[in-house]
Amino acid sequence: MALSREEIANRYGSALFGYAQDMRALETVYDDLQELKKAVQANPRILTILSDPILNGDEKKKSLSVIEQGFSKEVQAFLNLLLEYNRFGNLLDIINRFNDLYDDAKSITSGTAITAVKLDPDQLKHLSESYAKKYNLNAVRLKNQVDPSILGGVILQVKDRVIDGSVKNKLTKIRAQLINND
Template identity: 70%
Template sequence: MALSREEIAARYGAALFGYAQDSKVLDTVYEEMAELKKAVTANPKIISVLSDPILSSKDKKSVLTAIEKDFSDEVQGFLNLLLEYNRFGDLVDIIDRFVLLYDNEKKIASGIATTAIKLDDDQLKRLGKSFAKKYNLNNVRLENKVDPSILGGVVLQVKDRVIDGSVKNKLKKIRAQIIDKN
């Protein structure tokens, strides 16, 4: 029976995580996998070439050698394993699974800060640090989404938590209180 993409990502991502953790190079592997994801997302042709069933193994290996030359031995070995087992088509999903395991281990969360105007990097970092401190996390990486309809304030979504500090929401609550009193 064939494995689904999710099962493949879970198995290979967990294997890479466990191997990197045992080898005491978890942070290095994380950084390299993040760089690799950026590269293959910007240039998806890399995955197409390395997962092409028509291209010979020798040709794929030469392409992979050029890509992996600056990576650690652990990442090089893992990429060669993916090539050997024809799993390069699942690379992005595997990296995402690895990052999820890494984030859980390091108590890191990602989320979206929705604001009426764009926040600068410093404001996002301070907001992330504040959230991390409140919820016993080491770090929170935030992406800023602009939505003028919230009028002001911030709607923060991290994992399964939503904190709505928008002006629109506060006005809605005030309106509900006024209506309830009448």
């Protein structure tokens, strides 16, 4: 029975995470995978070539040897494993699963700050630090999304939690109170 993309990502991402921990190379592997992810997103043909069933194994190994230069021995070994088992088409899913496990282990989370105007990096950093402190996290990676319809304030969406501090929401609540008091 064929494995789904999620099952493949979970198995390989979890295996790589455990291996990186055992080798005491978690930070190095994480950093290498972020660079690899950027490279693959910038040039998706890398995955096409390395997962192409028509190319023979030697040609793929030559291509991989160029790509893996500069990466840690753990990441190099993992990339060769993916090549051997024809799993390069799942590389981004595997990296994403590894990143999820890394974030969980390090108490890091990601989210979105929705504002009426773009936040500067210092404002976004302050908001991230405040949220992390309040919810006992080591870090929160926030990206900013601009939505002028909220009028002002901020809506924070982090994992399954939404904190709506927008002016629009406050006005809606005031309106509801006024209607209920009549």
